[in-house]
Amino acid sequence: MGIIDSIGNLVMKNRIEDLEKCVNNPHDTQQRVLRQLLQTAENTFYGKEHNFSGIRNYEQFKRQVPVNDYHDLFPYIEKLLKGEQNVLWPTPIKWFAKSSGTTGAKSKIIPVSTEGLEQCHYQGGRDMLALYINNYPDAKLFSGKNLSIGGSQETNYNNQNGFYTGNISAVVMKNLPFWAQFGRTPGLEITMMTNWEEKIRKIAEITSLQKITSLAGSPMWMLLLLQHIIKEQKIEHIQEIWPDLEVFFHGSVSFGPYRPLYESLDKNSSLRYLEIFNATEGFFGLQDQKYDNSLLLMLNYGIFYEFIPEKEYSEDNPKVVPLSEVEEGKNYSMVISTNSGLWRYKIGDTVKFTSTNPYRFVISGRTKHCINIFGEDLFVEHAEKALSRASRETNAVMRDFTAAPFFYDRQKKGYHEWLIEFVRPPQDRQEFREILDRELCNLNDDYASKRKEDIAIEAPVVREMPQDTFYEWLKQKNKLGGQHKIPRLSNSREFVEELLAIQKSLQKEI
Numbered sequence: 322m323g324i325i326d327s328i329g330n331l332v333m334k335n336r337i338e339d340l341e342k343c344v345n346n347p348h349d350t351q352q353r354v355l356r357q358l359l360q361t362a363e364n365t366f367y368g369k370e371h372n373f374s375g376i377r378n379y380e381q382f383k384r385q386v387p388v389n390d391y392h393d394l395f396p397y398i399e400k401l402l403k404g405e406q407n408v409l410w411p412t413p414i415k416w417f418a419k420s421s422g423t424t425g426a427k428s429k430i431i432p433v434s435t436e437g438l439e440q441c442h443y444q445g446g447r448d449m450l451a452l453y454i455n456n457y458p459d460a461k462l463f464s465g466k467n468l469s470i471g472g473s474q475e476t477n478y479n480n481q482n483g484f485y486t487g488n489i490s491a492v493v494m495k496n497l498p499f500w501a502q503f504g505r506t507p508g509l510e511i512t513m514m515t516n517w518e519e520k521i522r523k524i525a526e527i528t529s530l531q532k533i534t535s536l537a538g539s540p541m542w543m544l545l546l547l548q549h550i551i552k553e554q555k556i557e558h559i560q561e562i563w564p565d566l567e568v569f570f571h572g573s574v575s576f577g578p579y580r581p582l583y584e585s586l587d588k589n590s591s592l593r594y595l596e597i598f599n600a601t602e603g604f605f606g607l608q609d610q611k612y613d614n615s616l617l618l619m620l621n622y623g624i625f626y627e628f629i630p631e632k633e634y635s636e637d638n639p640k641v642v643p644l645s646e647v648e649e650g651k652n653y654s655m656v657i658s659t660n661s662g663l664w665r666y667k668i669g670d671t672v673k674f675t676s677t678n679p680y681r682f683v684i685s686g687r688t689k690h691c692i693n694i695f696g697e698d699l700f701v702e703h704a705e706k707a708l709s710r711a712s713r714e715t716n717a718v719m720r721d722f723t724a725a726p727f728f729y730d731r732q733k734k735g736y737h738e739w740l741i742e743f744v745r746p747p748q749d750r751q752e753f754r755e756i757l758d759r760e761l762c763n764l765n766d767d768y769a770s771k772r773k774e775d776i777a778i779e780a781p782v783v784r785e786m787p788q789d790t791f792y793e794w795l796k797q798k799n800k801l802g803g804q805h806k807i808p809r810l811s812n813s814r815e816f817v818e819e820l821l822a823i824q825k826s827l828q829k830e831i
Contacts, residue, residue, distance in 0.1 A: 336448060337451055337455050339621075340451070345679075347644060350621055351620055351626065354621065359382070361410075362409070362410055362662065365662070366405075366407060367409050383641065388641060388667060389665055389667065390667050391429050394409070394664070398432060401484075402484070404482035409662025412434055413435075414484070415484050416432075416433040417430045417431060417486045417492075418430075418488060418489040420488070420600075420602075430486065431602055431663070433492055433661050434662065437660050438492075442604050443493075443497075449597055452609045455609075456609075456610070460567065461565065461567070463534075465532035465533055465535075466504060466531050466533050466534065467535045468507075469505050469536075470512075470524065470538040470539075470546055476513075489600070507523065511527070518774065532563075535566070536570070538571070539696055540571050541694075541695050541777055543569065548586075558586060558587065561588070567592070568592065568594070569593070571594060571597070572597040573600075574694055575694060596608045596614060597616075602663060603622065605624070606619060607619060614683065615682060616684070617679060618680040618682060623660030624659050625659075627643055627656040628641065628653035629642075631652040648674070649676065650674070653673070654670070655668050655672060669689065670687060670688075671684070672685055689701060690809050695726065695771050695777050695778050696771060697768040697778065698767045700810070701810055703761055703768070704809060705809075707761045708757060711753045714752070715750075716748050717745055718744040718745040721786075721790075723739075723809055723811070724781075725737070725738060725814045725816065725817040727814070734777060734779050736779040738814075739784065740784050740821070757781060757783065758772065784821075794819060794820055794823060795807070
């Protein structure tokens with residue numbers, strides 16, 4: 322092992338001691354985080370409005386501060402967007418991360434503080450390396466470069482009020498500390514390019530000549546890059562270009578559908594895979610064990626966690642429990658209070674704890690049905706609005722629908738497959754599909770970015786199902802009547818394949 326690896330590994334191993342203190346004292350750590358958050362923000366507009374200075378314990382915090390969704394916090398975020406400061410958090414907010422998936426808005430605009438970047442997102446990056454090295458003492462990450470890649474990243478400056486907006490990967494990249502910039506590739510000039518085809522060519526051209534020891538990013542974007550390199554270099558396995566590659570740190574979407582494809586590009590299955598849970602709102606979890614995909618909940622990143630039990634998801638005033646009251650094997654919706662000024666904020670992700678000593682979990686889904694295999698965050702709300710528009714403009718009448726992703730194969734991209742039962746079919750089936758696609762782009766920035774020039778998702782496929790297909794599916798499942806409903810959107814193809822099996826021959830493709 323070289324001197325650089327030895328020094329790097331030693332620095333990262335020292336971080337493990339701090340992690341172990343938090344892991345061994347989870348409730349004290351979380352109570353300390355809550356006190357620090359409240360004390361820091363007590364003189365903000367929101368802090369005064371909810372009397373943060375008078376809160377002495379968690380029960381008071383629950384009584385005085387409401388559970389919020391994006392709509393509840395948006396009036397405060399809007400003040401920040403208009404140039405006001407000290408609204409939700411005392412330090413100046415100059416960066417906002419864009420994230421889709423909210424009723425009535427094309428994108429959510431999430432404030433990102435300096436503390437949020439340094440104590441949460443960047444600390445997550447350091448701990449990711451520390452945990453990996455702790456599990457694999459022979460790691461040689463620092464002898465080469467980390468190739469980090471995201472989607473089309475861009476930041477926009479608001480001249481009037483002096484702030485920047487962009488997706489979270491762009492915000493993080495723009496503010497990276499020197500230690501992180503030194504060890505990664507490509508440079509910011511290429512990373513921030515918005516033309517995906519040009520960017521992927523540039524990244525492939527530069528990195529194919531470099532020593533790459535690790536990959537980090539979304540499985541979708543990284544797969545597109547690896548497929549491009551393998552095709553251009555006329556090789557079978559990625560190690561023919563990067564023989565020292567040892568690990569892929571992945572997050573943002575489910576890795577399950579992608580794993581077989583990665584393994585097909587991976588010589589002798591030598592590449593290691595470690596999952597992370599980082600989102601627009603914060604960095605929440607890291608895989609800390611070799612053979613367990615559960616994620617360790619990160620307790621000292623300036624985030625106070627609460628959880629809504631599954632049966633309470635749809636309630637106006639849901640029961641909320643602290644970390645100390647969660648149970649293994651049950652689904653919870655995450656509620657966070659952060660050092661960027663998100664207070665008791667429902668992020669929409671659901672988790673299931675696999676262990677409470679220490680606190681480890683798996684991501685179990687979303688509180689709302691959605692498709693998020695390609696990073697598109699497509700919600701039922703978007704689907705219903707787009708289908709309504711397509712039906713109206715083609716004089717169609719719909720009875721039922723469901724949709725799921727069709728996954729990548731080794732050479733091709735994925736797409737969404739829509740099964741629709743019409744009472745009256747569209748006058749022009751091709752036009753129906755084009756309107757559906759167009760409206761989804763209009764309603765959802767993330768979907769639009771993945772569909773732009775077929776970057777990551779090809780045009781949707783719409784299959785017209787025969788009458789009573791969905792009825793028969795419900796009948797076979799013994800779900801006729803009552804509150805049973807057709808699953809509208811799913812990351813899994815289970816429902817789609819069952820429906821297609823009912824009608825054995827493929828239906829006409831619109």
